[in-house]
Amino acid sequence: MIPETFEYKRSSDLDQTLGYLADSSGEAVLLAGGHSLIPQLKLRSHSPKLLLDITDIIELSGIEFTEGSIRIGATTRHCELLSHAELHREWPIFQEIAKKIGDVQIRNRGTIGGSIACTRPTNEWLACLMVLDATIELQSRTGRRSVAANDWVTNHSTNVLRLDELIVAVVIPRNSTNIKCGYAKLPHPASGAAVAAVVTVASAQRGIINCVRIAATGVSASPFRASILEEALSGLPIDEIDINEITNLLTNGVLVLQDSYASATYREHIAAVQASRSLSVCFNRLRG
């Protein structure tokens, strides 16, 4: 459980880092909290030639509020997302998700950018960003681009991040229309990763749902938006929804994972249960 050898460079200069990345012809990997990467290095399932430590790059850290959006730097750690009162006033979901990630020590190191960069099937932050219609800002030596969180995953476990790019930040909208959220997660007893977790955001007008977005993680090869369930819910009066019934739509058309802990049948069921719980929390908040 010792990584193979690699080179290590640490720079506080974004451009310099992007230069190293571009010059490495795909042999370099970025290192921030290291809580996704270092376990892979120890297992030797990933053996890059060069690690570029981006912790010191100031542009990549911090949470900024502008008129229309909130910008969360890629190296913002889970613990910061857990304790950021200003962020929670608009989006308490960040606190609720962060609280259930790993344990204290892991939250003190792991970053939001790192967890998005390696798109695991159990990724909570990506599910969160998907329902918030976030954009992910990427930069390479040749320029910047933004990708919608909902377009992040290509072909299941791979994502649009190029080998010469880094994640600069994720940008979420301000919560100006009083959107409410809900979150529920069943963790694996050993790893703590989601066996199933569901994030919901919704708004309502006079008791009628006018916008609802739901994403599930841990359930399939990558986090996904439950579009069939969303469609079924929108336009319904909150108080007339049979939540336990309707959430059976969550995994419609989705290939559900199975492993030695949970069968596909159980996971499908429990995902619907998490969806019900996530929706209940969200709807209760909508009711005020």
Added chain:
Amino acid sequence: MKTEQRDATTNRYIGDSSIRSEDPRFLRGEGNYVDNIKLPSMAFSGLVRSSHAHARIVSIDLEKALELPGVIAILTASSLGPNNALVHPNWLVGDISVPNHYLLARDKVHYVGDAIAFVIAESREVVEDAKALVRVRYELLNAIIDERTASQMPSIHENVAQNLAGVFDLNNGDYDAAKIEADHSLQLTLKNNRLIPSPIEPRALLASVETSTGKTTLHISTQVPHLHKRWIAETLGWSENKIRIISPDIGGGFGAKMHLYVEDLLVCIAAKKLKRPIKWTETRSESHLSTHHGRAHTQEIEVAFNKDGLLLGMSVYIYANLGAYISNMATGIPTVNCLGYASGTYNVPAFKGHVDLLLTNTVPVDAYRGAGRPEAAYIAERVIDRVARYLKLDPLEVRRKNIVQHFPAKVGLGEYDSGSFYEALDSASNFIGYKNWRQQQAEAKRSDRLIGIGISSYSEVCGVGPSWLMPFVGFDRGGYESAQIRVHPDGKVTFATGSMPQGQGHATSYAQIVATELCIPFEHVEVKYGDTDLVPIGIGTYNSRSMAVGGSAAYYCAQKIVKKATNIAALLMESEPSDVIYSEGVFQSIVPGVNKHITFADVARVASRGHTLPPGEQPGLEETFIYDPAGMSSPNGCHIVVIEVEPQTGAVTILEYVAVDDAGTLINPMLAEGQIHGGVAQGIGQAMLEEVVYTDDGQLLSSSLQEYALPKSTSIPWIQGSFLSTPTATNPLGAKGIGEAGCIGAPPAIVNAVCDALSLDHIDMPLTPPRIWQAIQEAEIGGGSL
């Protein structure tokens, strides 16, 4: 088997919840575990292990690995040649076909993790790099995983026909007649899930050889230093006086660190060959493949009983999965330790038992905390609950009806010497408010809440001995323990024991016994263990034996010291020894008119000078006592748990857990309670979380702590406990064992509670939410309603 009992009116420190004297060291981060130790010119080592469960080795290519700078040597079966010794088990019950277990695999590998090549290099990093460069080519063979079908498959080892290493039968009375006579009979199949013991310190070794003397010193995280010394000498044909075992602090053992492993021998061979100290430290994920697993039984049971719940007979057939080789105590656990106690705490007039000891392509299975007794209690407690459920009787009442109340009581190959089986049922049910919970359960059911109450009554027999009896059950060791007391000239004491703590707090509990018996302050006793050059002889710590056996050795050793000191004091006070009384550290003459007294320290000083001694007495105040137990003792207890199942998810929440335990005289109740907490937590782990999972081709899916779920701080409830006290007459302290009780009592209590909540006949461990949910679905489909 009664022995002289100590006078409990002079308890002083015995029975005190003294805080541990070893703690400050650990709390300062000064624990001294094997991997902390560094020696000059030390090299590191690691094993290339089989990645297949069953395969012929076609070739091993070391070339690339040997070219790597920093690689010192790589040992394989062929380079070891005649040194590729066979590892032998130490407990063979009956006529056992023992397969060849070489240090390094010769032509075949038998499980994922089987040792193939031993890499020695200058650093931990180079060891890992070199391991990755060793190329092994295999020719794959079919793997056998499941113990139930193993005997119908082709033999894994040439000399073990049908993969059946041996069988064991135990019959008392006529079960078949009992079955005919009985009103009812029921069958039950139980899986006792395979577990990974998981001490938080993985195994670690550091071997060095002193060139001038040829003496090998092995630092090893072991529960049994003296046995390890003997085993290494025997296996390698080395002189035992040229081997020293040092066990510094041990970061947990739970049975996993009491076997002879190939790594123990390989580091010694390499150190001698390379003339350098060799360190080997297991990684956690590696330990899942290289440290022996526990439990792993399938048990088929039939019980015959009358309509009032009275048991008439039991038939038990155990398929015991021993893994790929026969480990140290492997054959004794499913047989003597499990089948022998499968009737639990109940009177079972007719018993028919059989064990198949089966080899499979899995990690060898051996003792893990409880070692057979948890598997046995699980049988008895599931059976009694099943009977109660069948007859729609209260499980507490069915237990009362059948429980053993007269002692000694014959069980299996031995007996329960004494106990409070019935009282423990009462005590635990009163403690938890059993009747009240039954009412609450009924009320909850009306609002569709599923509450379950599970009872578990257990006993075990521990402190194995006497030694003369042990060969009759196939043990190649004794059941004694040693104590040595050295009184320094200032009256301070160094006490040495052959037992070996792994967290039990021996530095404190032994000091309590010795200080009590010598009537000196607790602080004046320093406790030593874990060095075979310091402790003359010993067995070690397992089988909940340290206080009962080692503690008795300490007691008798102290008596010898007091006797000699009394003789010296008598001479100094010009009195007869019979006229000298000793209390509170002072010898006093009771001869009328002789108003003399002398302190323990003064006697020690006189003894060390040797100037004035009674005729025939040797100078010094130092004694050794090796205590061989007259018999084994039977701690017992009753655990009751109340749980709630969330039907939607299958999640179980423990609402209340009560443990009432009786281990006779407790030397230190606080430490005993700590043993209960830890044992119960491991029992809850078995019942709710832990399970080793193999694929059909023998790959271990539970390959790290990401998959294998150990209990976390958030998974264990508050455990409420109390103690009963039925001292045993088999040793002078009246102490029984406590170390394994918790993990024996907990699993059936929890499974019984879940079956109670869901009205299920049975559900196999671990009771994970997916498994419970599945059971609920099946019950509903089957037409049952919850």
Added chain:
Amino acid sequence: MNNEPTRLDVDGKITVLLGVEPRKLLVYTLRDDLDVTSVNIGCDTSQCGACTVEIEGESVKSCNVLTVQAHDAKISTAAGLAIGQALNDLQKAFQNNHAVQCGYCTPGMLISAKALLRDNDTPSENDVREALKGNLCRCTGYQNIVKAVLEAASTMHSNTRTV
């Protein structure tokens, strides 16, 4: 090979290491090179927390940090908790409540408990259990550790009030 010196401040003792291999995990540097053996290794997948140390005042599993990442950082370990010969309140509470059995998880537990008590001087039982979730103990069933942390919290709380 890394040619930059790596400067570590461990419990106030500063060491400058030359030629640290970038792949070297902090826990091995602490244990093997700096002799800080209170930091234990119990797993290889960041589950057990036996290697927990504080880096810049935050608890971290040192088996999941490269030594070079900790350059210039202030690291605190359980070995730095005691005040001279005297155990601190947390350590005393561990001893008084029999929260130590084999001792292997203890240094990591102490660091996690310390981190909790810094942020929350009146934790509930549940707060303590949540805070220790990243530290596995196989001996104690956690109960006496939880008890100890709760007792330390109340001692430290009343000490602060009296001051």
